[in-house]
Amino acid sequence: DAGITQSPRHKVTETGTPVTLRCHQTENHRYMYWYRQDPGHGLRLIHYSYGVKDTDKGEVSDGYSVSRSKTEDFLLTLESATSSQTSVYFCAISDPRGAGDTQYFGPGTRLTVL
Amino acid sequence: LAKTTQPISMDSYEGQEVNITCSHNNIATNDYITWYQQFPSQGPRFIIQGYKTKVTNEVASLFIPADRKSSTLSLPRVSLSDTAVYYCLVARGGGSYIPTFGRGTSLIVHP
Numbered sequence: 001d002a003g004i005t006q007s008p009r010h011k012v013t014e015t016g017t018p019v020t021l022r023c024h025q026t027e028n029h030r031y032m033y034w035y036r037q038d039p040g041h042g043l044r045l046i047h048y049s050y051g052v053k054d055t056d057k058g059e060v061s062d063g064y065s066v067s068r069s070k071t072e073d074f075l076l077t078l079e080s081a082t083s084s085q086t087s088v089y090f091c092a093i094s095d096p097r098g099a100g101d102t103q104y105f106g107p108g109t110r111l112t113v114l
Numbered sequence: 115l116a117k118t119t120q121p122i123s124m125d126s127y128e129g130q131e132v133n134i135t136c137s138h139n140n141i142a143t144n145d146y147i148t149w150y151q152q153f154p155s156q157g158p159r160f161i162i163q164g165y166k167t168k169v170t171n172e173v174a175s176l177f178i179p180a181d182r183k184s185s186t187l188s189l190p191r192v193s194l195s196d197t198a199v200y201y202c203l204v205a206r207g208g209g210s211y212i213p214t215f216g217r218g219t220s221l222i223v224h225p
Contacts, residue, residue, distance in 0.1 A: 040217070041217070042201075042215050042217035042218055043201075043216075044215075045213065045215075048212070092157070101146075101148075101206060101213070102163060103158075103160070103213060104160070105158050106157055107157060108155070108157055
């Protein structure tokens with residue numbers, strides 16, 4: 001399995017508090033992604049990064065920010081958490097230099113906002 | 115990037131062959147077809163990728179007709195452990211690719 005870890009794995013927080021989720025990779029892959037997964041919606045892309053300090057928005061970026069200061073770490077921040085951000089968050093990595101891009105996913109972080 | 119369409123859900127029984135078809139009418143010349151599998155409480159995992167004709171690995175087979183406007187994931191002799199959500203994506207190498215997973219196909223295998 002690809003070396004991807006996410007922390008924390010579970011978090012319960014209150015509305016209005018800031019939350020930061022961390023994704024760490026040991027594969028030296030250039031691309032990193034943050035998704036959220038909710039019942040009935042499948043996986044939806046929040047933000048992605050195509051290199052250190054290079055990030056862009058995905059489909060559902062409102063209320064989220066990201067940072068990537070090192071190749072191996074991609075942080076997702078909820079500046080002021082809301083109940084609608086209760087979800088399972090997955091990080092993924094890829095290295096699309098060859099044929100069709102293949103993504104490798106982390107184990108997920110289950111976030112509950114009360 | 116080509117949009118994909120696949121059934122929302124499928125049911126099967128242990129020992130049967132399961133075929134999940136995905137349509138991707140607007141696939142481009144340099145696009146590959148990629149399938150992922152996701153078990154409950156886990157992240158998706160790559161299972162197979164192909165460009166044309168047939169690809170087979172230890173998990174599944176992927177059939178792609180000449181026009182590449184659709185593809186079929188074939189799971190031989192499924193077991194209860196194949197119960198999962200299966201996602202079809204059109205993937206492009208070389209960067210500048212924003213993946214769209216959609217809802218996938220929920221496969222339930224019954225005893």
